[in-house]
Amino acid sequence: SDVTLTGDVTDEADNCTLDLEATYTDATADGDCPNASIITRTWTLTDECGNSTTLDQTINVVDSTPPTFTAPDDITIECDQDASDVTLTGDVTDEADNCTLDLEATYTDATTDGDCPNTYTITRTWTLMDECGNTTSLDQTINVVDTTVPTIVGEFQEVININCDNIPEVPELVFEDMCSTDITVIGPIETVNVIDEDNYQIIWTWTVNDECGNGETYTQTINVSIVDTITAVDSGLCVLDLSIDLFSLLSGDVDQNGTWSVSSGDATLNGSFFDPSQFLDINQGFDPAVLGDYIFTYTLTDSACPSETQVTIALHDLCVVLPCGEEDVIISKAVTPNGDNNNEFFTITGVETCGFTVELQIFNRWGAEIYKNFDYENDWNGTAHSSSVGSHDKVPTGTYYYILNLKNSGLKPFAGPIYVGTK
Template identity: 30%
Template structure:
């Protein structure tokens, strides 16, 4: 309430107020005018303008959901129901969800958006990103083939393996590699199964077959120095040092005998080393001879078996 004075008498004050609405319910202006008049009609006025604005956005009431990362086989949490309050009126909340596929079927982003707006368009937005990833490799099913020690002639057929994945399809590849051992009759066969899911996650299973081969006999000797069949070659005999070799002529006379035959220094070169009927180091005549080979063999590295191999050997001496 304003009052006024006048130098020649009394003064009266009148008050007037008008309101002009704005673009929304909470925006408007108030114009207040005080007019003072004296008895001779002289006036003076004062105007006050009050501008009312709503520039404050609504506020969410609940704890806002944070960004999370989950595996593709996890349960995606349900969207949180959010509410909001506004200092000048009511506020509504609008929810929206969008899924963006990733580079593979198990990867994606779920974008959740809560938007609250008051009557004057003031807005508050909260965004939660749920990152879905596939980092879990496939799992082989059933009983997997284990490491074995086997004879070369009894190599088992490679199994067909299957695998499952929690987020998609699985592809299985098979690879087999031979690894040389310390000697020809013993080596390893490495079998590898690889299961790969659609996002490139892999799991492997490896089976190692320890192979023990029997001695292979090359039954011709032509000791002419040409590097071919110069000795009685027993492939893989070096793997079985506990061995013996005997060679007989057609009349049953022993012409060669040794222990620990090794294909290098302790070998038969078409010469006699018998003690009875044939002179030592004498070159044997061309013809057919009979050999007897003994060696200790183990297919599993534990139990030993006595092996005997016999057959005919042809010697060519010029």
């Protein structure tokens, strides 16, 4: 209807009438598509006497202008995100056309594989077409990547504070990845750090990688406080008792992979066994000096609860039953070696079956030793050292004194006078 665009009649003329103005009427026929049409415009010019001239103008109304829009910006998303979600990747919101209203852009995707599994590049071609087939296409690039590390399934406690007797087992971790099914796990690798004499750390480390090389290191730190889990009980042991396993003197959570040592006392151990028989001679005798306290130390180093524990064994002789007592010993009062078979020898009797060794010393009244035998067999009949009696082999008649020790008897030495009659 804009004749400045479609054309106007500008040369009206008549032989009689001036200032004539041509007018028109339109007849419209549909075109090949919506918004396209053919207008037959009939122009008419009539003078004042009714003389008319009519001419036709054809106006072809066409749609040859493509629609316009702006493609969404190129974007990079993670492989676990939905590339078809245009609220994430971007949508066309400014569709426009000179003739058609309410146009909606559509898209098609072409995919190219990426550098590792589950990554790819999408070339998204957006297309907008009006009702007459005029089309505009623009491309958007969507990069689908995997930059997310594998994660632990379930709860994971990074730091645990615990006593050494309650250290947990190494957790069996399960890892997952949003895109990869092939996850590489190295570990757990254990590291132990000593903090001080009462504390140490156990560190377990796992290193995981997915198929795209995304890796993470997960660490669990166990802060361990050392507590004494072993209780020792001191004991007494007789020198004639059987060997004792020192572990029997310990109670609690006892790890038997440690070592025993002698901390006090001259003794030897056979592993964890202490055998008092090591102090006995072939006659089951012993030196009283071996009696007393023996201290043994149990040391644990390669253990969750390293420790040193001492036990004391008091070695005594309370179990020793003397085969013969003091009251069993009969000592001669006199020696008269005159051939009448009475009191011919100085004798110690009553203990013949006791297994004692008799140690005998005899002195004169001035304290001079006239006889000594440390394995006496009841065979002294008044003989003496030549230096103590001159040229005689018998001691003079008189009173003499003896000291008698019954070796291995546990009895105190005996001492007393003896009359010797050699005339």
